[in-house]
Amino acid sequence: MARVLSIKKYKELLLPLDAKEFPYKKYLPVGLLVLDLLGYNGKLFNRSITGNLSELYGTHNLRFYLRIHQANKIVHALVGLLVTVFFGIIVNSIDDIFVIFSLGLVGGLYLLPDYELKQKIKKRRREIQMEFPDFLNKITLLISAGMTVPRAWDKVVTESRTSTQLYKELYRSLADIRAGNPLSQAYEDLARRCRMPEINKFVTAILQNMRKGNTELAAVLSVQAAECWEMRKHLARRLGEEASTKLLFPLILMFAAILIIVAAPAVLAMKGM
Numbered sequence: 001m002a003r004v005l006s007i008k009k010y011k012e013l014l015l016p017l018d019a020k021e022f023p024y025k026k027y028l029p030v031g032l033l034v035l036d037l038l039g040y041n042g043k044l045f046n047r048s049i050t051g052n053l054s055e056l057y058g059t060h061n062l063r064f065y066l067r068i069h070q071a072n073k074i075v076h077a078l079v080g081l082l083v084t085v086f087f088g089i090i091v092n093s094i095d096d097i098f099v100i101f102s103l104g105l106v107g108g109l110y111l112l113p114d115y116e117l118k119q120k121i122k123k124r125r126r127e128i129q130m131e132f133p134d135f136l137n138k139i140t141l142l143i144s145a146g147m148t149v150p151r152a153w154d155k156v157v158t159e160s161r162t163s164t165q166l167y168k169e170l171y172r173s174l175a176d177i178r179a180g181n182p183l184s185q186a187y188e189d190l191a192r193r194c195r196m197p198e199i200n201k202f203v204t205a206i207l208q209n210m211r212k213g214n215t216e217l218a219a220v221l222s223v224q225a226a227e228c229w230e231m232r233k234h235l236a237r238r239l240g241e242e243a244s245t246k247l248l249f250p251l252i253l254m255f256a257a258i259l260i261i262v263a264a265p266a267v268l269a270m271k272g273m
Contacts, residue, residue: 017068024075031071031078040070049114052121055195072113080109124165125196129235131166132198133228140221149206149217150183169193184210198228 010029019025049069050062057065084102088094135156142152157170169190176186184207191203201224209217 014068022068022072024072024079027075028068028071031074032067034074035067035071040067049117051195052117055121055193056117056124058193069113069117073110076112077106077110080106125194126235127164128166128169128194128196129198129228130232131164132196132202133225133232135166135170136202136221136225136228140218140225143221144218149209150177153177198224198231 010032013032014025014028017025017028022028050066053065053069054062080102084098084105088098088102091098138156139149139152142155143149147155153170154174157167157174160167172193173186173190176189177183187203187206191200202221205217205220205224
């Protein structure tokens with residue numbers, strides 16, 4: 001009975017999670033129950049995973065998402081275990097090869113969420129890198145026209161109708177400022193969440209302007225905007241090359257299929273002779 005109540009408690013805890021982002025959401029209570037039975041306290045020694053989770057969800061919710069990530073890994077491993085048990089029943093014989101296959105499957109599925117997390121971070125950073133030059137151009141023009149950084153930030157973010165990764169983070173910083181948080185803290189939190197050289201450089205320029213009164217801020221941001229546009233061009237070119245590489249394998253398959261279609265009648269004719 002206590003276990004049933006725990007599962008219900010976990011389901012209520014998981015309500016904020018997006019089912020698209022967490023396909024195994026309805027099975028996560030099982031993983032959370034296993035973590036509690038193991039005495040897991042929400043800590044993780046892998047700094048890379050911790051950093052990636054804090055970048056995606058922020059440091060305030062880090063312990064919660066660490067538990068979710070670990071529960072997700074356990075659920076994946078349990079799925080692999082069920083698959084191996086199912087195949088073991090069908091085969092009705094267990095040898096060394098089957099054991100190695102089972103361990104590889106369970107271990108691979110256990111590590112799969114780590115790989116998916118890295119891919120999410122990679123996709124997120126690419127999206128931010130593609131959008132940042134446009135934002136930087138807008139805010140530079142407004143600062144050159146005489147606006148302060150907070151007012152220019154407010155205008156660009158509130159007038160934007162996009163809900164991309166970059167603007168979500170920008171709006172979050174704006175919400176922190178409106179809530180009364182210090183400007184410097186809001187900007188530093190943005191750099192901490194995004195963890196990208198372009199954002200760090202941009203935030204550093206703004207903070208220096210706030211502390212030292214740098215009158216050349218517009219010129220500095222203009223130079224950085226030009227650099228970001230060049231980086232965006234290189235990124236777009238690299239993405240195009242990666243897309244071409246991904247198309248190579250289907251082309252090879254199509255070529256092989258055409259060869260088979262063309263050669264099969266000739267081979268059958270020669271056999272008939």
